[in-house]
Amino acid sequence: MIINILKRNYIQEEHTLVSEWTNKEFKTLLQKPKLTNEQLHNVLTSRSVGAINALCSFIHSYHIGGDISGLANMMINRLKKGSWECPKCHEKQPER
Secondary structure, eight states: OHHHHHHHHHHHHTTOOGGGOOHHHHHHHHHOTTSOHHHHHHHSTTSOHHHHHHHHHHHHHHHTTOOOTTSOHHHHHHHHTOOEEOTTTOOEEOOO
């Protein structure tokens, strides 16, 4: 619970809510699961390393059945389709 509160606070401090990500940005992040947050920042230059880390954490939380409050409906709908790799633990999610 404390971790989730810290994530939400960090996102708010960055003034960049995870839900504000575009479909293109989210797709780019999912297509590059092996990149570090710093490397993703070089690709997604409008996103801070902290915002990228927060989104990756929420994606990981999605597939382990945890808190997904930081994911927009567009993101959840895409994740439900499968065919992606978790950017945190690199577990592959099969196509559904």
